[in-house]
Every structure is written in structure tokens, then in C-alpha cells.
Amino acid sequence: MERHIPCVLMRGGTSKGVFLRREDLPEDPALRDKLLLRLMGSPDPRQIDGLGGATSVTSKVAILEKSNRADADVDYTFAQVSVDKAVVDTKGNCGNISSAVGPYAVATGMVEGKDPVTEVRVYNTNTQKVIVETFATPGGKVCYDGDYVIAGVPGSAAPVKLTFMDPAGAVFGRLLPTGNVTDELDIPHWGKVSVSIVDAANPLVFVKASDIGLTGRELPQSLEQAPQLLERLETVRGMAAQLLGLTEDYKKSAWETPAVPKMTFVAPPANYVTAAGKLIEAGEIDLVARMMSMQKPHQTYAMTGAMCTACAAAIPGTVVAQCLPPQASHNKLRIGHPGGIIEAGVEYTISEGEINIISATGYRTARMLMSGTAFI
Numbered sequence: 229m230e231r232h233i234p235c236v237l238m239r240g241g242t243s244k245g246v247f248l249r250r251e252d253l254p255e256d257p258a259l260r261d262k263l264l265l266r267l268m269g270s271p272d273p274r275q276i277d278g279l280g281g282a283t284s285v286t287s288k289v290a291i292l293e294k295s296n297r298a299d300a301d302v303d304y305t306f307a308q309v310s311v312d313k314a315v316v317d318t319k320g321n322c323g324n325i326s327s328a329v330g331p332y333a334v335a336t337g338m339v340e341g342k343d344p345v346t347e348v349r350v351y352n353t354n355t356q357k358v359i360v361e362t363f364a365t366p367g368g369k370v371c372y373d374g375d376y377v378i379a380g381v382p383g384s385a386a387p388v389k390l391t392f393m394d395p396a397g398a399v400f401g402r403l404l405p406t407g408n409v410t411d412e413l414d415i416p417h418w419g420k421v422s423v424s425i426v427d428a429a430n431p432l433v434f435v436k437a438s439d440i441g442l443t444g445r446e447l448p449q450s451l452e453q454a455p456q457l458l459e460r461l462e463t464v465r466g467m468a469a470q471l472l473g474l475t476e477d478y479k480k481s482a483w484e485t486p487a488v489p490k491m492t493f494v495a496p497p498a499n500y501v502t503a504a505g506k507l508i509e510a511g512e513i514d515l516v517a518r519m520m521s522m523q524k525p526h527q528t529y530a531m532t533g534a535m536c537t538a539c540a541a542a543i544p545g546t547v548v549a550q551c552l553p554p555q556a557s558h559n560k561l562r563i564g565h566p567g568g569i570i571e572a573g574v575e576y577t578i579s580e581g582e583i584n585i586i587s588a589t590g591y592r593t594a595r596m597l598m599s600g601t602a603f604i
Contacts, residue, residue, distance in 0.1 A: 230603055230604065231603075231604050232601045232602065232603050232604065233248065233252050233253075233263075233267070233601070233602050233604060234248075234249065234252060234600075234601055234602075235247065235248055235267075235279075235599075235600065235601070235602045236332060236336070236596060236598065236599045236600075237279070237596075237597045237598040237599075238290075238325075238328040238331075238332055238594060238595065238596050238597060239328065239381070239594060239595045239597055240290075240322075240324045240325040240326065240327045240328030240329075240592065240594045241323065241324030241325075241327050241328075241378065241380075241381070241531050241592035241593065241594070242285060242324050242378065242379075242380035242381055242527070242528040242529075242567065243285045243286065243288055243322060243324035243325050244281060244285065244286045244288070244597070245286075245288035245289055245290050245322075245325045245328070246267065246268070246279055246288075246289050246290070246602070247289075247290045247292060247328070247332050248289060248290070248291050248292070249291075249292055249293060250291050250292065250293040250303075250305075251293065253291065261307075261316040263604060264289055264307055264309055264316050265309060265314055265316060266278065266604050267279060267289075267602055267604055268280035268287055268289070268309045270287065270309055270310055270311055270312070270313070270314065271310065271311070271312050271313050271314050271315075272311070272312070273311060273312050275287065275311060279602060280309065280311060282311060283311065283524075283527070284308070284310075284311060284521040284522040284524060284526075285324070285521060285526070285527060285528075287308070287309045287310070287311050288306070288307070288308055288309065288322055288325050289306070289307040289309060290304060290305070290306060290307075290325050290328070290329060290332070291304070291305040291306075291307065292304055292305075292329065292332065292333065292338065294338055295349075295351050297351055299349060299351070299358055300349045300350060300351035300358055301333065301338075301339045301348050301349045301350070302329065302333045302338055302339065302348065302349075302350055302351070303350075303351045303353055304326070304329045304350050304351065304352050304353065305318060305352075305353045305354060306318065306320070306321045306322050306325055306326070306352065306354050308320075308322065308486075308487045308522065310486060310522060311522070313482075313483065313486070315483060315486055317485070317486055317487040317488070318354055319354065319399060319474075319485060319487060319488040320354055320355065320398070320399060320430045320431065320487055320488045320490070320532070321352050321354045321355050321357075321398065321429070321430055321532055322430075322530065322531075322532065323390065323392075323429060323430070323530055323531025323532035323533070323534070323535065323590065323592070324530065324531045324592060326350065326352065326359055326361075326390060326531065326532075327361065327388045327390055327531065327592035327593070327594050328388075328594035328595075328596075329348070329350050329359075329361065330346070330348035330350060330361030330362075330363060330388065331361075331363060331370045331372070331388065331594045331595075331596070332594075332596070333348050333350075334346055334348065334365060334368075334369075334370050335369075335370045335596055340368070341365040341367075341368035341369055341370065342365060342368060343365065343366060343367050343368050344364060344365065344366050345362060345363065345364055345365060346362070346363060346365040346368075347360060347361070347362045348360075348361045348362075349361075354398075354399075355398035355399060355429070355430070356398075357392060357393065357394065357395060357398055357429075358393045358394075359390055359391065359392050359393070360390075360391040360393060361388055361389065361390055361391075362388070362389040362391075363386060363387070363388045363389070363594075364386050370596075371386050372385055372386055372593075372594070372595045372596070373385065373386060374386030374387060374593070376591065376593055378570070378591070378592060378593055379502070379528060379565070379567040379568025379569055379570060380527065380528035380567035380568065381593060384593075385593035385594070385595060386593060387591045387592070387593060388591065388592050388593060388594055389589065389590075389591055390531065390589065390590050390591070390592060391587050391588075391589045392428075392429045392532075392535055392587060392588045392589070393586075393587050394585070394586070394587070395428045395429040395535060395536075395539065395585055395587065395588045396427065396428050396539070396584075396585045397427055397428075398427055398428065398429055398430055398431065399427055399430070399431050399488060400427045400431060400472065401427075402427060403426065403427060403428060403539070403543075403583070403585060404425070404426065404427070404543075405425055405427050405431065405472055406425055406471060406472070409424060409543060409544075409545040409546055410422045410423065410424050410545065410546065410547065411423055411424075411425060411468075411471060413464060413467045413468065413471070414467075415440075415460065415463055415464060415467065416463065418440070418441075418460060418463075421435055421436075421439045421440060421464065422435070422436070422439065422547060423435045423464065423468060423547060424540060424543075424546040424547040424548065425468055425471070425472065425489060426536055426539060426540040426543070426546065426548075427489075427536075428535060428536045428539035428540070428585055428588060429532040429533075429535040429536050429539075429588055430488075430489075430490060430530070430532035430533065430535075430536055431472075431488055431489040431490070431536070432489055432490045432491075432492045432519075432533060432536045432537070432540070433464065433465055433468035433489045433490070433491060433492065434492050434493070434494055434537075434540060434546065434547040434548050435464055435491075435492075435493050435494075435547060436493070436494060436495065436547055436550070436551065437493040437494060437495040437516075437518070438495065440460055440461070440464065440493060441457070441460070442457070442493055442495075442518075443495060443498075444493060444494060444495025444498070444516040444517065444518060445495070445498060445500035445516055446518060446525075447501075447502075447503050447525075447566050448503065448524075448525035448526070448527055448566055449503070451518075451525040452524070452525060458523070458524075461491050461493070461520055462481070462482060462491070462520075462523050463478065464491060465481065465489065465490075465491035465520065466478030466479065466480075466481035466482070468489055469481040469484075469485050469488070469489060472489065474488065482523050486522050486523065487521075487522060490519060490520065490521070490530065490533055491519065491520035492517060492518070492519045492520070492533060492537070493517070493518055494515055494516065494517045494518075494537075494547060494548055494551050495515075495516045495517075495551055496515070496516070496551045496552075496553065497510040497511070497513045497514060497515060497516060497553060497564065498510050498516055500516065500564065502566060502567060502568055503527070503566045503567060504567070504568075506568065508564050508568065508569065512562065512564070512569060513562045513563065513564035513569055514541075514552055514553060514556040514557075514561050514562045514563070515537070515541070515548065515551055515552060515556070515561065515562070515563050515564065516563075516564045517529065517537060517563050517564065517565060518565065518566065519533050519565070525566075526565075526566070527566060527567060528565055528566060528567035528568075528570070529563060529565035529566075529567070529570045531570075531572075531590055531592055534561075534563055534570045534571070534572035534590055535572045535574070535588035535589075535590055536588075537561065537563055537572065538558060538561040538572040538573060538574040538588055539574050539576075539585050539588060541556065541558055541561055541574075542558045542574050542576055542583060542585075543583055558573065558574050558576070559573045559574070559575075560573050561573065561574075570590070571590065571591070572588060572589065572590040573588070573589045573590070574587070574588045574589075575587045575588075575589075
């Protein structure tokens, strides 16, 4: 029997997702996930019979409702819907999609807009953390037009400031889930590599590009054409997931925990050419980094990934910190990725050798693309 559901399609940063109200979804998580798979057209590499865009960054869902919390205006649950597997992952959050939550809430009347700027407090249920989103609302209405440019999105738009409050321990409750600044993984058919697993805004596992046979300047297309490299990267990620207790067998990680932790390889700043053919010079960045998304190369860089990278950079001895030049600033870490440059900052204190992350900040843009009814 065909059913329909109200939905809004929004771009948030370099991602695109379907925004839904919780009241329109089944309460049973299994039934909800079944509906989301049908809605997005998964599993199918083309997602031809659904609203998904056939890539991990365009197969995302945001579920919203008004919050009963004193410190939040709306509750937001992020769902990463696999393109080619019948898997819906809700373990972590997406910073890009998060950037559209505040504008969505004001545009749809969930939160009253204020003139000239509105601040929306968003409680992310995946990580149990609050994100404060600030953006222009002249006359109380969302303004999408502006001159702020982010790598990976054509043109310019109005900026959305994202402040992730107390971002450490988003999934595992600790900034360093294993208790170590670095851990050693013994990768089959390769050897031992040093990784840093950091949980801030989203859990990431960092490895030096040189330690896994890469430069850090690779573009998604070249990685996609190298199945052995993809397998090696997923093995590193899977073994980190096993170390974290997310799976008993790293070979099953792509199914059991496909989005957490996120695989990231880093290198010291160097000249490179973006996917669009633009030269990024070493002096413009503090770090070269590449991320994986659902076992495929990320076309740009996740916002939560940038925030976690900035937090990792502030921790002495991490794989990230080892790659930084002396002049790098934790208040404005410049990360070179396949689409260009993304910046993120972190506010922290150090007491008796312990680092306390107060907040992580970044900027994105967002736009409402469509509002209507989806048929399932």
C-alpha cells in the first residue's frame, strides 16, 4: 500500500538530505529504518527509485522535533542511509547536514526567527550534544543569499556559524576513547601503523598518509580506481572499530558500523591540485587531509570531521599534531581537502596535563531546495 510523507530537501554544507518530522515516522526504529531505505531508494547504486543522490553525501536524512530540553529549541537525529546496502547508521552526526537544521527550523516555523540574526540551539540525539547555530534572519526570515564561499559548493551564500558545545566524547564519552594518544594496529599484508582515535563532534581514526602508502594529496577519483587502497583504508578503519568494541570482526565493520569511526589520513602541508583543478599552495593550509565516507572517498571534508581534526591538532602527540607546522593555529586550523580548504577552530583549556575541549566552531552555508510530499 502506497503512503506519503511530508518532507523538505535541503543542502547543508557539502551534503544534501531529506528533512522529516519525527511525528511522521514510525516509533519502532526497525520500521523507521525500513521506511528510510524505501524513501531514499536503497539498496541500489543509483538509488533510482528514491530520493537519494547515489553518493554517501546525498543519501542523508535529518529527523526533527521540538525539544523539551531547557538547553535546546529542537531535537535532531541524523541518519546516514547506505546507498548500496540495506543499512541505516545513526551512531554519529553529520556537521554539514547539521548546518541546515537551524535554517529549516526557522523556515518551517518550529523556531521563531528574530531580526536581524537568530540563534537556534540544536540537541543532536546521536551524540547527545548541543550545537548552537547562528545565521542571518532579516525581518525574522531566513536569508540564504550571501557572499560566503565554501569549497565544494558552487557560488556563495549566507554563512551559518556552528558552535559544537563540549564536543568531546560525542559517541564514546571520552575525547580519547582508548585512553591513548596513539594506538598501534597490525594491518594484515601491510604491517604495523600508528593511529590516533579521537572522539569530538564525531569519532575519527587518523593515520599518517605515508604510513599506508599514500601522499595525502590523492583525489577521490584516483582512490576509487584503486581497490587495494580502498581495502587497506577500510581495514584500518575496521580494526579501529574492533578496538573500540563496535564489532567483533573488523571484516564485518562495513556492515555493522559503516560510519563510525570515520577514516581519515593526514599529511604535512604541501602543494596540491583540487578536483576542480585549482592549485592549493602549502602556505595556505596547515594540514593535508582526506576522509572516507561509507567506505568511499569523501569528495570534500565533513564539518564534524574538521572539528574533530582541530581537536586532535590540539592534543600533543596525536598523528594530526605530528603533521602540523609550528605556526599552525588551533583557533583557525586550515585543512586542505579534495575540494579546497575548510577551517575549524577549537577553544580549550589544559589543567594538570589534561585537555578540556570547551567548544569547536566552523562555518557552513545551507539552502532549502524543495518542500513537498514524498511517496513511499
